[in-house]
Structures are given as structure tokens and as C-alpha cells.
Amino acid sequence: MNYTLHLADSALILSQRNSEWCGHGPVLEQDIAITNISLDLLGQARYYYQYAANLINQSAETGGPATEDSLAYLRTEREFKNLLMVEQPNGDWAQTILRQYFFSQYQYLLLEQLQNNKDEQLAAIAAKSVKETTYHLRWSSEWVIRLGDGTEESNTRMNKALTAIWPYTGEMFLPAAYETEAGADVAALKDLWLQKVNAVLDEATLTIPAKTFMHTGGKNGVHTEQLGFILTDLQYLQRAYPGAEW
Amino acid sequence: MNTTAVDKNVLYAYLDEIKDPEIPVLSIIDLGIVRDIQLNDDVLEVTITSTYSGCPAMDMIAAQIRVELTTLGF
Numbered sequence: 001m002n003y004t005l006h007l008a009d010s011a012l013i014l015s016q017r018n019s020e021w022c023g024h025g026p027v028l029e030q031d032i033a034i035t036n037i038s039l040d041l042l043g044q045a046r047y048y049y050q051y052a053a054n055l056i057n058q059s060a061e062t063g064g065p066a067t068e069d070s071l072a073y074l075r076t077e078r079e080f081k082n083l084l085m086v087e088q089p090n091g092d093w094a095q096t097i098l099r100q101y102f103f104s105q106y107q108y109l110l111l112e113q114l115q116n117n118k119d120e121q122l123a124a125i126a127a128k129s130v131k132e133t134t135y136h137l138r139w140s141s142e143w144v145i146r147l148g149d150g151t152e153e154s155n156t157r158m159n160k161a162l163t164a165i166w167p168y169t170g171e172m173f174l175p176a177a178y179e180t181e182a183g184a185d186v187a188a189l190k191d192l193w194l195q196k197v198n199a200v201l202d203e204a205t206l207t208i209p210a211k212t213f214m215h216t217g218g219k220n221g222v223h224t225e226q227l228g229f230i231l232t233d234l235q236y237l238q239r240a241y242p243g244a245e246w
Numbered sequence: 247m248n249t250t251a252v253d254k255n256v257l258y259a260y261l262d263e264i265k266d267p268e269i270p271v272l273s274i275i276d277l278g279i280v281r282d283i284q285l286n287d288d289v290l291e292v293t294i295t296s297t298y299s300g301c302p303a304m305d306m307i308a309a310q311i312r313v314e315l316t317t318l319g320f
Contacts, residue, residue, distance in 0.1 A: 043299025
């Protein structure tokens with residue numbers, strides 16, 4: 001159940017961050033692209049939250065009743081298990097697409113693995129989601145190359161983005177206890193991820209920062225101050241008018 | 247309505263009348279939203295899937311399927 005929440009939370013928070021671009025994209029086509037990706041992620045989050053709610057409601061110990069909405073809107077920072085990387089600020093377009101690329105490359109490899117998980121529901125969600133993630137990966141990797149190997153300004157911005165985001169990439173491959181329990185092996189994804197990422201960054205004429213300290217904690221509820229601001233926005237209505245319905 | 251002998255093709259034809267809310271020339275059959283129809287005793291089970299995970303029209307499409315089939319006597 002914790003593993004399902006981790007998957008849901010990462011998708012939800014990244015969706016929320018990406019949606020901040022709505023109406024503010026650099027060009028119309030990309031405004032639509034990033035918000036579509038946002039919606040895909042939201043849909044995936046819903047699948048995971050619905051499943052987690054079922055698990056909670058079926059289990060006598062963990063308490064309920066839970067719904068996809070109570071899980072998204074009524075939990076507090078320490079209960080969220082999303083990756084630290086997805087709660088970081090959008091920054092400029094360079095930073096946003098770089099974050100998306102790092103996440104989508106990881107998510108693609110993870111979902112491929114998850115399709116074979118012993119939990120049938122997780123495997124089913126993974127099979128459905130990987131089709132969308134395939135596109136997210138293509139879209140974001142192409143943007144990394146386009147901006148990295150673009151103008152002097154775009155290259156500078158990409159390097160700045162790399163410095164900002166790289167310290168959050170390590171967390172993806174450090175397993176939390178609940179990941180191992182659920183049969184997910186994220187450490188095994190690291191080499192292939194690095195291989196793919198190196199190839200793309202190479203073509204984008206960008207260099208990976210050397211010897212960076214990697215931030216961790218998100219998977220276990222210890223977040224950066226960013227998450228507080230995100231939740232204040234996301235959860236405002238339910239907090240101000242508890243139990244509000246249409 | 248006699249529910250013991252239901253022709254699936256007839257049911258698919260009825261569901262073909264339900265269109266995508268945004269692109270009304272396409273039906274939910276065209277879009278591959280309807281995956282299966284099963285008749286178990288007196289219960290008609292229609293299995294649907296979303297075109298993409300975040301599709302907000304799914305609740306509406308599910309409701310329309312229910313309305314359509316109820317009107318037909320199921």
C-alpha cells in the first residue's frame with residue numbers, strides 16, 4: 001500500500017507542478033504538450049490512489065474509509081512519499097523539460113519492470129501507463145537535445161538546470177523498504193538509466209556535474225520546503241471547507 | 247426484454263450510438279473504449295477503458311452507456 005502511495009504521490013505532485021505552466025507556456029503547442037503530460041500523470045495518479053484506497057478499506061489495521069480524494073487532499077507533508085525531484089520548482093522551460101526527461105526515463109524503465117510485478121493491479125496500471133510514458137520520454141528527451149545543442153543562451157540555461165536538478169536524481173535508485181517488499185528493484189534500473197541519460201546529454205552537448213551530493217528523504221515523507229507550498233495550493237479547498245462536495 | 251438470448255452484435259450496434267463528447271463523429275466503439283460485453287445471469291457487464299489515463303470524460307461515458315442500455319430494457 002505504501003508503495004502504491006509512493007507511485008501515486010510522485011505522479012500527482014509532478015502533475016501539479018507541470019500544470020503551473022498552463023497558460024504560461026513558451027508557445028501554444030508546448031503549453032498544450034506540458035498540460036497533456038500533466039493530465040496523463042494525473043490519470044495515472046488516480047489509478048494508483050483508487051487502488052491504494054481499496055487496499056486501505058479492505059485492511060482492518062490501516063484504517064479508513066479512504067477514497068482517492070481523501071488520499072490526495074487530506075494527507076499532510078510527512079505522509080506524502082513522492083520523489084524530492086518532482087516537488088522542485090519549475091524554474092524556466094529548460095529546468096522543467098530536464099526534470100521531465102529524468103523522471104520519464106526513470107518511469108519508463110520502472111513501468112517496464114512493474115508490468116511483471118506479482119501484484120496484478122500494479123502490473124495492469126503499469127501496462128496502461130507505459131504507453132503514455134513512452135511519449136513523455138520522447139518529447140522530453142528531444143527538448144533536452146534541442147535546448148542543449150541550441151543557442152548559447154539555451155545551452156547556458158540547460159547547464160544551470162542540470163546543476164539544479166542533478167542532486168535530486170540519486171533518490172530514484174535508492175530503494176525504500178516498501179519498494180523492496182513490493183518486489184520493485186529500483187537499484188537495478190540505475191545503470192541503464194545512466195547509460196540512456198549520458199547518451200542524451202552527450203548529444204545535447206551537456207556535461208553531468210561531477211561528484212554531487214544526492215538528496216534523499218522524499219520516499220519516506222521527509223520533504224523539501226517546496227512540498228508545503230504545493231499542498232497549500234492543491235489542498236486549499238478541502239482544508240477550508242472540509243468534506244466539500246459538488 | 248428477453249435477456250436469455252442477446253446478440254452481442256446488436257448490443258455493439260447500440261453502443262455505437264454513443265459518441266465521443268469532444269469529437270462526435272467518433273463512437274466509443276471506434277475509439278476502442280468498449281473492450282467487452284458479458285451477460286452473466288441477468289446482469290449485463292460492459293467493460294470499458296479510457297483512451298488515456300487522465301481522460302475526464304470516462305464518468306460521463308459510463309453514465310451514457312448505463313442510460314442507453316437501461317432505455318433498451320436491460
